[in-house]
Every structure is written in C-alpha cells, then in structure tokens.
Amino acid sequence: MTTETLTSTEYIKHHLQNLTCGFGDGGIHCAHSAEEAQEMGFWALNVDTIGMSLVLGLLFLFFFRSVAKKATAGVPSNAQNFVEWFIEFIDGSVRGSFSGRNPLIAPLALTVFVWVFLMNAMDLIPIDWVPGLATALGLSHFKAVPTTDVNAPIGMALGVFVLVLFYSFKIKGSVGFAKELSLQPFGKYGLPVNLVLELINLIAKPVSLALRLFGNMYAGEMVFILIALLPFYLQWVLSVPWALFHILIITLQAFIFMTLTIVYLDMAHQEHH
C-alpha cells in the first residue's frame, strides 16, 4: 500500500478502517472513508470482521469436529493427541476456576480460547498481505484482525454478560440476586451506595472483558502499522522482535479472556460471596 501518493497519515487511517457495508440508497453500499462509515450508524456491518471471524470459527469447528468424529479410546492419532492435550488444558483451567457443575462452561471456554486465539493470530500475518489481497479483489478496506475491531470483543463479552445474568437469576433467584446487588458491601443501611457500587461492578465485567482484549490487540496492531512505515530494509529490525513478543500477547489475551469468562460465570453460580 505504500505507494508514492499515500502519506503516512493516510496509510495509517486506511489500515484502521474496517470494510463497513450497509444499506445505502436502494442497495448494499460499502463505505469508502471513515466519515462515510460513521454516517451509516448502527445498522451497518463490518464485513471483514464478520468474514474473518466466521472463517476462523469454522476452521476451529471443522478441525476439532474431524478429530472428535474419529476420537478413539485406543492409541490416539497425532491430531487427536493435540486436541486432547488442548481439551485437558481447558478442562484443567475450568476445574481450577469454576467450582460449580455446568456442562456449558468447558465447551464455552474452549470455544472462547481457540476462537480468540485464532482471531488474534491474524495479527502475525504481515500487515499488508490481507489488505493487499483485498485491494486486488476490489475491496476498498480490509482489517484482517477481527479483535482489533471493537465490535467483535463487545459481541463476545455481551454473550458472556447475558450468560452471567442468566445464571445469576437461575442460581440465586431474583431475590437472591437483588440481595447480592443491594446488601453488600455496607449492609442494609448503605443500600443505595451498595446498589450503585454493585451495578458498576456488574457492568464493568463485560466492558473490561471486551476492552482489555480490544485495547491490547489494537495497540499491537498499531505498532505493526507504525513499523510498516519504516523503509522496508529496516522493518525486520523491529517487526521480528515485536512479532515474537506478540505471540505471547495473543496467547495471553486469549487465555485471559477465557479465564475471566470462567471466573465471571463462577461468580454468577455462587450463592454467597
């Protein structure tokens, strides 16, 4: 993308813009600039985010399903070995953080971890390859890393939040949940304060869950974009160490997202703090 006419600002802006499409004047229409995307409002879709996460999610499902179909209690194949190692790792994490009994939690944790990891891992593809390919296909913008689009983490965190609310009501009952929100930490005489604090606490869970992942990945992406502004023969000096370090970050962020999901759901399952 570093053509002569493109300034650094334009390059950065271009890389930070999703392929946002919505229903324009009598048809589907994709934004060509950030302002245009802004004008589309809520009823627009970031096609690149949805597409990448869909492809990566299906990749995860197909690979694990192909192994699960052939799963044997006898001598496992290499793929099964790998998947089993993974499943046991997830199972261990769930057992370590989740005290209740719920058959949903472990598959949820597995999906969260692998999906987020795969989406984060797109950050390791050289920064211009995917947008370059998209440009060759005639698309104006393309962000390869779904987790650097704030919508993706928010969508997932929203799912987790709904589950937290659902299990809070289911396990504690409406009264129990209301009591938990209003009677601590200061007892019944500090009820309004309690309510405010606990509601903030509750809302902070999905927000921090989403923004932590988004912030980390966005910042990492940003560094890659800035490194890409260097002359091509110097880029490797910074991009190689940063990519190596980023391997740690993408894994860590996926792990944190999974662990927090488990922990929040564990809190929702506990009758008393």
Add this chain to the structure above:
Amino acid sequence: MNINMTLLGQLIMFVIFVAVCMKYIWPPIVGALAARKQQIADGLAAAERGKHDLDLAAKRSAELLREAKEKAAEILAQGERLKIELLDQAKASAQEEAERIMVAARAEVGQEVSRARETLRNQVADLVVAGASKILQREVDAKAHADLLSALKQEL
C-alpha cells in the same frame, strides 16, 4: 472505529459456535478420554490382580515343594527303617540257621566219633585176637572165645 451491528453478528456466531462445540466436539473427545482412563485403570487393576495371582501361585508352589520334600524325607526314613528291620531279620535268621547247622554238625561229629570208636574197638579186638592167637601159637576158636572177646570190647 464505530459500534455497529457487527457486534450482533459476532454475538450470534459466538452462540452458534459454542452450541456446536458443546454438542458435537466436547462430548466425543471427553468421552474418549474418559474411556481411555477407564481402560488404563482396568489394565492396571488386571496387572495388579495378575501380580497377586502370581504371588499366590509362588506361595502355593513353595508350599507344594516343601510338602514334597517332607514326604520324600519321610519315605526315605521309612526305607531306612525297613532296611534296618530287614537286616535285623536276616541277621537273626542267619544266626538261627548257623546254630542249627552247628547242632547238626555237632551231632554228626558225635556219631562219627562213636562210629570211629566202634571201628577202632573192632579193629583192636581183631588185633588182640590176632595177637593172642599168635601168642598162643594155635588156632583159637573164635566162636569159643566170642563171649570173652565181646566182654573185652566192652571194657575197651
């Protein structure tokens, strides 16, 4: 950077992926893991049982061996006893036989002696008669002197 319907799309995908994972991925693999665990546990238990059986068999074989040894020793002792008994019997019967032979021999010797004495007596009597006849220079009537001679024989 704007919030739009993408997050709903993401939410829907999330729900579907989790549901698929929960229904089609997690159970078979965890089931295989549990089955393998069970197999390994069974195998270990079987090995333990086999080891136990082996121990029992070893104990039993040692016992059998000990019993066999005892029996053999007993049989040997019995044989020894029998041998001594037989030897004693043989010795006793041999002694008896020897005594019997001795008695028979002694009796025979006695007979022989008396027979020899008889012969000797007869010969002496003959000699005496011959001598006397020579001394008398005449024919002595043997019949006439038979009484005399037999009296002499008795004296001898």
